Amino acid sequence: MAYLVFARKYRPQTFEDVVEQAHVTKTLSNAVTSGRLAHAILLSGPRGTGKTTIARILAKCVNCSEAPTSTPCNQCRSCTEITAGNAMDVFEIDGASNNKVENIRELRENAKYMPAHSPYKIYIIDEVHMLTDAAFNALLKVLEEPPAHVLFLFATTEVRKIPITILSRCQRHDLRRIGINAIAAHMKKICEGENIDISDKGLALIAREADGSIRDGLSLLDQVITCTETAITDKEIIDILGVIDRQILFDISGALFSGDMAAIIDICDLLYRQGRHMMKFYTELIEHFRNLLVVKMEGAASTLSDVPAHERELMEKQVGNITQPHLFQVLNVLFEEEWRIKLSASPKTALEMTFFRLMQIRPAFSLDALIEKLDRLKTGIAPAGKPQSPGASEPEPSASEPEPSAPEPEPSAPEPPVHGNVLSETGPDSPGDPGPECPADDPPESAPADPATPDAPSETPPMDLSQMDNGEIWDRLKSSICEKSPVLGACLADGTLTYTPPDRLVIEIASTHPNIALLRRKKNIAGIEKHCNDFFKQPLKISIDVKQTGPDPGDLKKKHRELESEARAHPLVNAAIKTFNGKIQDIKIL
DSSP: OOOOOHHHHTOOOSGGGSSSOHHHHHHHHHHHHHTOOOSEEEEEOSTTSSHHHHHHHHHHHHHSTTOSOSSOOSOSHHHHHHHHTOOSSEEEEETTTSOSHHHHHHHHHHTTSOOSSSSOEEEEEETGGGSOHHHHHHHHHHHHSOOTTEEEEEEESOGGGSOHHHHTTSEEEEOOOOOHHHHHHHHHHHHHHHTOOOOHHHHHHHHHHHTTOHHHHHHHHHHHHHHOSSSOOHHHHHHHHTOOOHHHHHHHHHHHHHTOHHHHHHHHHHHHHTTOOHHHHHHHHHHHHHHHHHHHTTOOGGGGTTSOHHHHHHHHHHTTTOOHHHHHHHHHHHHHTHHHHHHOSOHHHHHHHHHHHHHTOOOOOOHHHHHHHHHHHHHHHHHHHTTHHHHHHTHHHHHTOOOSSOSTTGGGTTSOHHHHHHHHTTOTTSTTOOTTTSOTTOHHHHHHHOTTOOSOGGGOOOOOGGGSOHHHHHHHHHHHHHHHOHHHHHHTTTEEEEEETTTEEEEEEEEOHHHHHHHTSHHHHHHHHHHHHHHHTSOOEEEEEEEEOSOOHHHHHHHHHHHHHHHHHOHHHHHHHHHHTOOOOOOOOO
């Protein structure tokens, strides 16, 4: 017996065996068992996804000795004949070679006669889009009102080429591309049955090259098995199929992120010497960086259906310290340079020039990161500026020999202890702040000079909020927040503070839409709560009540659109356009 390739040997014989087309097989199974099967069915989709296979299985379901059934027995006369391809009542017609009107007229004449020994006479027309316009017109009448014993099953990869008059007379089912993981799992099951030793990575390489077609994947698997005599290695698969090793993509992206241009040039040279197609490699490179961006954005796994699980883990590790804006910049440059590589007489040089340009890109920061850096810069400048005022007065003690107890800090003693604690948090402008006034290098001498303050600032008692005026507390709290975080301080400028016993502070803010959006971020809310806890020296529950004062940007745009529509529909405007034969160039909202 002649050798059968895997695509024919392991062709599905029941709906359960069809890979990843459950949305079609389940519908057709229910239609058969419930007696609601349409007389004309169109199966469309990419090549090698099971269109003709599903048509044959459906023919078995309606002509089986146990019909109607969703699971044919594959033992009766009708099932065995359909499997062998010599059934008397099932006609498989190639639409590419039988596309003339004479062929369709002959089909119409034969359709009138009853089937030989089966319940239905079934016509399976493959690549039906290849029929001529005259042939489609000849098919219209019999397709709309066929005899009760006739069933039409059409298969096509170009559904857009079929006239709408034919589509409206058929029940259409669209088959989908098969994912890499499903193709690899199916091939692994076949290899286990054939006792073939091949790694999961090798199967993933073959499945990726199949491009969503399970028939192409089985054909490539046949080729790989034929070309090797011992255990199949990943390197042999790469050499036989001429595919690009996936590890090269990770190596080149890692070299780009680390700034190793020499490694990138070596990789490009290696691919060129191996005879790899530069444009195909560039296409896979764009897809690779797109997947890296999706992984960084924590996209759903369904958007990475063509990425094996082990590659996704590698991607997560590689983009751990890379920002989203930087990945977007890289992907944008790759798209902009695609046409240069496609049209270049030296694609290798064009590819290297693209990476030179990518090396010049400085990693971009997100808006939140920029705001955080500005806050750090502000807080870094403020402490550096504090010693300047004492520094300016440092020559004075040297002119009149330093004294153990200076008279300047004494006026702060009459201040109540609670007020002194609040002022010490507000910055160098507060008169009761003893920190900046004392030199940083002689704390042991200043400690015994002031017996009124023996305790460290961290041991100060918590503030009694019930005894303080909320307006006074709020002003000092705002000053403290503004010093540490100018952005949050600006957003809280128009707010008010309300104390609700026993441990809740309510901050009411009436501000514009951008400030409200900034205050509603979880990170900023946590920052305000930390500022308040540090300021009052006790744990508090903070509630922020925001109210918008200005118009919402969305409502404003909607209002502008309404005004523009009213202006365009105004009778005077229309009359002026007709009179002067003009047109509206622009509408300005005053």
